[in-house]
Amino acid sequence: MGYLFYDLESTGLLPCFDTPLQVAFLQTDSEHRVQRELALRCRLPHHVVPSPDALLVTSVTPTMLDDQPLSHMEMMAQIARAMADSRPAMLIGYGNLRYDDEVIRQSFFQTLLPPYAGAMTGHGRADVLTMLRAVIMLEPDAVAVPRRPEGKPVLKLGDVCRANGISLSEDAAHDAFADVLATRDLFRLLQDRAPTTMATMLSHAKKSGPNRLMAGDDPVILGGISRLVPVAPFIGSPTNPNARTVIDLREDPSGLLNLQAPELLALIRSGRSAVRQVKTNAQPILFAWDQAAHALVEPQPLSVYSDRARACWDHPTFTRQLSLALEGRYADREPSPWVDEQLYSGGFISNADAAACERWHQQPWDMRAGFAAQHIQDSRLRSLAIRQVFLNAPEVLSRDAWSRGQDWLRHRLTTADEVPWLTLPKALARCKELEATADSASRPALDAIKAWLVARREALGPDEAASVERGPAMAPA
Template sequence: MKSYLFYDLETSGLNKSFDQILQFAAIRTDMHLKELERYNIVVSLRPDVVPSPMATITHRIGIEKCMEGICEYEAVRHIHALMNREGTISLGYNTLGFDDEFLRFAFHRNLLPPYTHQWANGCSRMDLLPITVLYHLYKPEGLTWPRLEDGRSTLKLEKLSQANALAEGQAHDALVDVEATLALARRFMAEGKMWEYVAGSFNKKEDALRLAKLPVRHESSAGQHAWGIMTGSRFGAEAAYQAPVLAIGESLPYKNQTLWLRLDDEALINGEGAVEERVWVIRKRMGEPNVILPPLDRFVSRLTPERLAQVEENLAWLKAHPDEFARIIRHHREFRYPEIPNLDADTCLYQNGFLSKAEEALCAKFHRAGPDAMAEAMQAMAPGHVRELATRILFRNYPEFSDEEVFEAFETFMARVHPQGEEPPMVDFRGDARLTPAAAMEEIARVRAEVSLDEEQGQLLDELEGYLSSNF
């Protein structure tokens, strides 16, 4: 049976590889958005995680509250089962922009299949933020749309919830945010045809069919190039959350990515540096944001005369400079993300690729073993990142079952978490540094100096500072 699983995460920070879930909340509904079940899981802080001070004062989950939760391994296994239940459509507010990838790394770190919730057993994903963008632009009468003090519109869930009384309770509590997201979806579903159209944007086949119908606007040595109006929050209120784009082909190393050149970008003609590096090219996967609409008058007319003029100027430039356009296409079609040497096991999901069948079987045996027999199951694994992750599951979640190898691995890893002297911090697959205890202490001081804190937030920072001092 098909069902929606509306969910939200509160996390120790924003790094998808190194931070962890602190709270997972979800409401499962039928296809008419009638509630069936709800879940609220608090996750215990791992001994190696350094919580972000800004995240702490935002979601207000302190150290003491964290320690009341269940261990990460058991929580993530439960979440994985919920999202992989047959026919589940998982969605939330900006989940494809943040939460889904965060979960993917949590699944990877705990030796669970990281992608099955996207396609297996009739499962799929949606995201209410890009849907909200479309309703804001083309069906605004169903909601009160909040604005910031400077007059700009905002699509933040917290502001939408306040303006429309979507949910009661503290924003950035995962369950409150899920309730607000579900209430928002019910408002949208009341507009039947519109909901059916936007939901179709998250179906790979439907999305591909729609894009195949876009009209050709330019021709080059690479072929014919269709165009459309891409919508998405990334373009910002100043651009009315949309931009005209030109198809320039598909990525060669990443077969699931199509490439779109932003047509109203002044940098194409007037920017500095190599043309292939200064242009704004957007990568889009089928069935995922951003949504691209056909260039019909009712959509194109939302662009200002100045932006439309820039489109025409850029198209004329592409026609007059075919060699430069060919360079743009070739550069972006051939682009590969740089490989990072000595990438840590927690963050090697994309670089190492899929597990072998033999590795999957060993992981399944590890999961069946239970805490008291996990060390023995870990010993059956060959040296490598899978065995390393199994070792970390033990010292992060079940130190009482750890053997000598696990204890030594814990000591070695914690030395990397808390580097001394000139030793650099670990970096993730994007090259971003793992938050160290020393950096967190510096951030606490900066937050206290620059942010207006209420009493509870001040106490949370005191608690965090004491935790870091005594545990690292």
């Protein structure tokens, strides 16, 4: 089995509204022999305002945002190609399951590339941070863990690497290629020092692993951020085919069993219930009883947990009421009005539209707007297609379409409305906050970021009220 290690640096922490600026890949065989290296940077898309905090952390300068040979769309296409060319391989990062994978997925969606290409590399997805947590909980002596003065572990990649003799300086951290090399080295160290735990976690890189472990009725052990708990595998999630509901067995669940669906739903939403959800496609920390029972805090005999699990299964109405409660868990959630946030709310992309998007990428820019209107049925994708034409080749649009695009861009960057993305006014306000605590070393970088933001605002022209046209196919989303 081969591995594809990767890391990215992005404009901020909002996967739907921030974008990658840099990505690095390291492909190896099963013995960790390097087969390919790839490092890419791209220009900042015109409609994105980068977080000043992110720029300071990654040492990305305003010049680097503008002076790159690749556009954002071109870099995303190369990322998709790199993932496809690596198959079969296990995709591995550090903290990627919660962040990097989602950023890539959202950027694929917004550039009309297959959103789930990162999940199709053949051997699943794994996260070295997740595996590190599992090793710490099961085999705490296997790896050195830096800690804060109050004893809380510090699991930043650079700190963990340096504590275990892996070279990653503070200056090199947050460079994508330096981070990907360190991730590879930490992964190898964990395999050497905790082979059994790592073998189990690697089996969970594909959903067949946790599904197999939870196939029976016996209690298993689930890990969170820092603690393992005994759970009873229960019903599949009625709203997510890649999730399994489990019951935390640390307390007697009898108080749940006679509740009706509305009462269960209220308890679940409060966060105080024993009902948990295990995402089988996100490498859960999950172990059989015999492998992890020694690491439980104040455990009770297995027979106690087994009896509690059996009480849940045997109750005449609990299964049905819990299923009804889970069906309504997100029923009152309003869909986002912004196409950036509609990947999961608008249904899966049809095969026909996926094929049309592939053909869209093959068209010359002056044909793409008309092609999208004629051949792409999904309104989300049609809207994103026009956005990309405006961002990448505005000169091919009609004067009316270009004018609407300019109105959209001005609103996107400068609106005072309460919106979920970062605007120029918000970014400048954040710079002012950072100035209050900036030291002399970071002041020049912060001044450069502020000057660049001001220049970008002034380049937009008069600060006029602009409306966002989301309905017509020819208006950017």
